[in-house]
Amino acid sequence: MGTFDKPVVLLTLACLGTTLGSCAHAGAAAPPLPKPAAAPWRRLDTVAVAADTAWVTARGSLMTRVHRGRLFAVLGREPGKVHVQVAIGAKLRRGTLAARHVRRLGEADVDLTAEALRIAKALNPHTHVAACRARLDALAGRLAAAAAKADSARSRARLIGAALFGPEGFAYEHGTKRLDLVLERRRGDCVGLSLIYLHVARRLDLPLRLVTWPSHVLVRHDDRHERFDIETTAKGEVRNVDDPLRHRRGRAAGGIHHTPLPAPRAIGVLRHVWGTTLSAQGKWAKACDTFAGAVEINPRDVEALALWGAALDQLGRHAAACRRYAEVAAIDPGHEEVHIRWARALTQMEKRAEAAQHYARAAVLRPHSALIYREWAAVLARLGRRAEASDKLHRAAALAPWHRSQTDALRRDILHKE
Numbered sequence: 001m002g003t004f005d006k007p008v009v010l011l012t013l014a015c016l017g018t019t020l021g022s023c024a025h026a027g028a029a030a031p032p033l034p035k036p037a038a039a040p041w042r043r044l045d046t047v048a049v050a051a052d053t054a055w056v057t058a059r060g061s062l063m064t065r066v067h068r069g070r071l072f073a074v075l076g077r078e079p080g081k082v083h084v085q086v087a088i089g090a091k092l093r094r095g096t097l098a099a100r101h102v103r104r105l106g107e108a109d110v111d112l113t114a115e116a117l118r119i120a121k122a123l124n125p126h127t128h129v130a131a132c133r134a135r136l137d138a139l140a141g142r143l144a145a146a147a148a149k150a151d152s153a154r155s156r157a158r159l160i161g162a163a164l165f166g167p168e169g170f171a172y173e174h175g176t177k178r179l180d181l182v183l184e185r186r187r188g189d190c191v192g193l194s195l196i197y198l199h200v201a202r203r204l205d206l207p208l209r210l211v212t213w214p215s216h217v218l219v220r221h222d223d224r225h226e227r228f229d230i231e232t233t234a235k236g237e238v239r240n241v242d243d244p245l246r247h248r249r250g251r252a253a254g255g256i257h258h259t260p261l262p263a264p265r266a267i268g269v270l271r272h273v274w275g276t277t278l279s280a281q282g283k284w285a286k287a288c289d290t291f292a293g294a295v296e297i298n299p300r301d302v303e304a305l306a307l308w309g310a311a312l313d314q315l316g317r318h319a320a321a322c323r324r325y326a327e328v329a330a331i332d333p334g335h336e337e338v339h340i341r342w343a344r345a346l347t348q349m350e351k352r353a354e355a356a357q358h359y360a361r362a363a364v365l366r367p368h369s370a371l372i373y374r375e376w377a378a379v380l381a382r383l384g385r386r387a388e389a390s391d392k393l394h395r396a397a398a399l400a401p402w403h404r405s406q407t408d409a410l411r412r413d414i415l416h417k418e
Contacts, residue, residue, distance in 0.1 A: 047104050072102075105263075143160050148204065176188050193233070198266075207222060219232070272304040274294075310341060325342035329342075336366045359372060
């Protein structure tokens with residue numbers, strides 16, 4: 001997701017433009033979707049800047065200065081240097097850091113609870129971090145005691161769930177992500193509840209890791225002998241990794257999805273969630289900075305890249321948003337939502353021919369969306385391609401007859417103007 005120098009992004013755009021152009025006209029057959037490129041991203045090391053300040057360089061030139069504690073995925077190594085991707089404003093650049101200025105992070109070096117409470121404090125300055133930590137430690141102690149006598153990892157996981165969602169009174173609640181609120185309300189979404197499991201796992205020495213799906217996370221046990229998932233949104237139900245219920249989460253997405261993440265990389269997921277919260281509050285500039293930090297840790301986090309693009313769009317930085325969308329499509333060609341956002345950004349830039357191409361791809365990926373066909377029709381009409389626009393409006397009306405009044409209004413607006 002983020003080793004894209006300018007020539008690579010331009011090549012991506014050119015290839016997508018050529019591919020999509022063939023299906024932008026009515027009736028054209030859609031080309032098959034390219035497969036996401038296989039890459040050795042699943043076991044990326046994470047490093048923290050250990051010097052007070054360090055320089056990221058490229059081809060012998062200084063690019064930007066970074067400070068102690070900043071985290072990066074290691075994309076490659078050479079003697080005395082590590083390759084990283086750094087966000088400089090809204091741009092992503094590949095560069096190197098001196099190996100002596102960074103330290104590798106292992107599982108024991110990362111406290112996800114501390115990171116989650118730091119984020120909670122940033123979102124709500126009144127958060128009492130020490131009290132929250134004490135409450136979580138006490139909860140973890142009780143859950144660990146309830147599970148300690150089990151004779152297998154699955155039994156321990158089930159006992160933790162039985163206690164957490166039973167006597168402890170916790171329940172799933174969509175949207176409650178901040179760990180302080182989860183502890184206070186005894187309600188949490190998949191992120192907050194998963195953090196509790198990970199905190200308990202450290203006491204019991206259980207090898208649990210965070211796993212992401214599009215718009216979802218869970219925890220997975222994997223000790224090389226036994227693998228299973230814990231679905232925190234279903235009262236801690238223990239499921240096989242290949243359980244058919246996984247298909248409820250939609251397509252097989254690219255990027256970091258479906259991959260157990262070590263604790264250093266799970267920090268990137270927490271920052272991604274932080275950026276989502278900032279976006280929901282309309283704090284677009286802060287959200288961009290937060291998504292950038294998430295992507296520096298997980299360069300193939302397609303959802304963070306896509307949401308970063310959406311935040312840039314809100315700031316009116318449509319060209320920068322399109323760069324994010326290009327990076328998403330290069331990693332995960334089947335990400336239909338990004339083509340819709342990409343098309344809208346291009347429309348804002350009055351690049352309607354390119355926008356029509358991305359609506360064409362979105363229609364291939366999401367063929368039953370009347371909204372895509374209506375927006376596509378509006379762009380085609382502005383290009384003077386009225387017959388094609390009319391065809392798309394017919395398709396939209398057929399897909400959503402209950403929205404026929406909207407479609408008819410659009411037809412009058414865009415097709416019958418002088």
